[in-house]
Amino acid sequence: MTQPVLSVSNLTTSFLTNGGWKSVVRNVSFSIAPKETLAVVGESGSGKSVTALSIMGLTPPDRSRIGGSIKLESTELLKLSPARMRHIRGNEIAMIFQEPMTSLNPVLTIGSQISEALTLHRGISQREAESETVRLLERVRIPSARTRINEYPHGFSGGMRQRVMIAMALACRPKLLIADEPTTALDVTIQAQILDLIKTLQEEEGMAVLFITHDMGVVAEIADRTVVMYDGETVEAGATAEIFSDPKHAYTRSLLAAVPKLGSLHGIDQPTRFPTVDRITGVAKEPERRANTVNEEDRPVLEVKSLVARFDMPGGFLRGPSGRIHAVENVSFDVRPGETLALVGESGCGKTTTGRCIMRLTTAKSGSILLNQADLLALDGRALREKRKGIQMIFQDPYASLNPRMTAGEAIAEPMLVNKLADSAEAYAKVGELLKRVGLLPDMAGRYPYEFSGGQRQRICIARALAVEPRLIVADESVSALDVSVKAQVVNLMMELQERLKLSYLFISHDMGVVERISHRVAVMYLGEIVEIGPRAAIFNNPQHPYTRKLLSAVPVADPTQRQRKRSIANEEIVSPLRPLDYAPPKRRYRQISPGHLVMDSNLDRVDLMGSSNRGPFCK
Template sequence: MMTQPVLEVNNLTTSFLINGRWKTVVHDVSFAIAPRETLAIVGESGSGKSVTALSIMGLNAAGRSRVGGSVKLQGKELLDLPQEAMRRIRGNEIAMIFQEPMTCLNPVLTIGSQIAESLILHRGISRREAEMETVRLLEKVRIPSAKARFDEYPHGFSGGMRQRVMIAMALACRPKLLIADEPTTALDVTIQAQILDLIKTLQNEEGMAVLFITHDMGVVAEIADRTVVMYRGDTVETGPTAQIFAAPKNAYTRTLLAAVPRLGSLAGISMPIRFPDIDRETGLPEKATQGVDTVSRGGKPVLEVKGLTTRFDIQGGMFRGIKGRIHAVQDLSFAIMPGETLALVGESGCGKSTTGRCIMRLTTALSGSVELDGVDLLSLDSRKLREQRKGIQMIFQDPYASLNPRMTVGEAIAEPMVVNGLQTPAQANAKVADLLQRVGLQAEMAKRYPHEFSGGQRQRVCIARALAVAPRVIVADESVSALDVSVKAQVVNLMMELQEKLKLAYLFISHDMAVVERISHRVAVMYLGEIVEIGPREEIFGNPQHPYTKKLLAAVPVADPAQRHRVRAISNDEIISPIRPVGYTPPARQYQQVSPGHSFMI
């Protein structure tokens, strides 16, 4: 029984002023968190999770929001404090890790100076001490070459690296309460495991309470003592995490749990499996449907990559000379058959997204070839490339960033058809309705703008836009990683259905191993720009050979609170840097075949 909670929330109600009227979006939410305890708030987008956190922090827009109820930090009422007093508490006694680090980091300041500034302000230490402590914090969250990267700017870091910077900043002042809003969504499973382990360690050392907001039920099982389930601003269920997983009382809670992909549940099955449809009345899953084998096995690959190599120069010194090179992609080779999904997996910085961008020629490759139906895309001029690009399209990780906010979604979907001369504007507009319906949206939604859609709906719009030019290959770069579990299930099922109907080939770039197990025919594991293991899905998951593949699989959180305290071999060694000296020549690699189509680097 909690006697002295760090945080006590009673009847929290939050309203926003919308079109001249107050709309309540969080209704009478109550909970408490004790020292060293982790409380998880789970629910889909729009359920009120993040608004609850922002209300506790006092970060909702002034004049356009109002918060009622009570929020007490160690007995002190926060809702009555003036802004100056609340500003001293934020970052010092309460810290928050936000979901999107790029919007929280100042693009014109180095990451080192931003963390050091927080230490100087809240802990009153000297700049030299703050800089030394900043390097230690960056090393603790496993930023490679932390000292050398102190003076780099946010745009020079990957999404996962930027999130680690945010976590280092939040933990800098050893807060009494840490609010983590989807802090591991953008992270790979190995880094996610390390960050969760780091939060647990600091929690035990400092007696810190943690409010963890997430839609990943595997993470909830891994880290949360108690869980609050929210739906449309209301608390629909609350209790010990083990109890909620074992015997969920609410239909919505059962829906969330049923949508969780469980690693290893497809052992021995060679075909992709769709997520089960959920009965919204009971929240119980109906029978999962096995995908149809659409792979053309006897013909030629639709996409063949040979010896793909990419370098990025690092400049420095007074005359900005080249002092090193990032070996982002090194001698990559693979092929994808029509109707097949090849998943490309690995940690941030391993070269997955760079590979996808090189294939699309959004990033320039140093050498190699990318053949689409026998035509090498890397050797084409801009006119011929535009013609060939109709056959290969890309779905990006962030659908909001890849849609023009000033264009309706109908205009965004019609544009590639008109630009490529496939349809007249009138014909394209007529085709838009069919494409929206094909991805599970209504035709009348064509007149809406991107901000009027949820994250899952925006991703469906991006899929419709990719289908507009009738491609044969789609490169999906982390296309479902930021989505809620139920929305993720819907989008993955949609992609599989479209593959069956249209014989699409997918290069599915992801760090979500449980989704990869469900959607892929074959899997390629990348590490430091190289493929270290490749083979059929059931072989990679059932019989992994390379140590890095085993490490990836071991780090996946298990959606079972009973296994929460299991000992996992989580390595905290520094990630090896892909930076090499000028003139460095990588050694020749050798592969050993385990079974037909399954080989690994030795």
């Protein structure tokens, strides 16, 4: 019998809190064979990440205690000296963390950080390390890798930073790769490529993979066996196919019931909430269907017309720009009262830049952004602040967007006080109402962000956004970092608030399952341009543009029996939006497929059918 690469027996990890030891992982056991992938799944706080940190020896030595046994082949890791463990980390065991920005050094270039791992662990020269770094970056599909090795982490998108982390982890070809939510920040096409890349390297090197995730579609796609954790313990374990086809534990059934299944809303025109799931029985209760709340005759809350955003690339010391990033190119759309328009596409396609331009957090080169008929790009100072109360933003990482020194109540009250919508007493009285509105208790106002779970922090961010009573909310990957059950709760909350307050959402996301649930219309972006836009049902049931079809085919299906299905996942390098300084973008032509469903005609890209109206082709 083949010796396991990793054997974990009765792992128990405790932390010192309030003068006593509290166990957060209890009696967890599993093993992983060469070339095998074991998925550990569970919601936030279940203990899956602590399990990974315990294996790596990365828990704080003065405040943690690890019991049981952790063996890498025949080596007992819990008995190794710190120096010996440092040698094993990176050389024989590598780890990909969920949040790349906190894992990468912000003051060192991407190239120097990967080269450092290569020179330390593989003993190669600096020149060899630089060449290997370029090869690794190219292998994880980072465009213009040779020029980008000298850039810093802040110059990369979230998805690109995660690809850098994956390249770094794979640099020394480890025996065991621990991947802690490695594809959470990635769009579906890059996620599919990364999963394929990990599987390819796994076959080539005989590498074992411990895959920690809350995405059950990814589990079905990649895992041979699955361990389900709840409250620090293993509640179910077995072959992935058996877990999905015949889950024994009620919690496992509740997890699977909360998974968005692409295509499950076929024939349903309107957004539909996620089922509510009973954790005791695992039974899902389907939500009541809602009538359409969007009136086509209402004037749009937001009208974006011919929006352009470009960024100069520095050419070096005392030199002008060497090129220009065309981040957003001639983008037009509108959002009506009570409507959700989803903006989808790969990392770097321009969807977040579009949202930031609308919020005036990024400066647009040209175009117009009409919020209730007032052009935000033409306003400054007090006039801009006054109008911007009508639009708020929910960011991807709630912990990073909340001030750790402010209580939840102070964070929610601040927008009301800054905008002089209420005095201090009125603001703090309203805080309790807002917390109740987002499903939290008023007495939580005195807690700090670290005292909340990820889902609760995102609810606080939603309450803060609602404090100034906006008509439009820009939600930038607002649920992508949440586990499936919490994600379903937050999406249901957003839809409930939309119905009650007639809110409009610009929902920026790469999670196509959630997009299908929440959106009225969908706009697909590629290289800064909208290539297809239309009603949700038209985009999901009748995609016309090749990129839209590629995007949908890359979505992992939460069904292990579909693992071998043929998907159009291309491994070609992503086209860079970097252009020469004299580049003139072509004018585009769009075809109407059905009412409101428009697709870019890539074969006639120099013909302008936008007409004499300055509204653009995607405004109704």
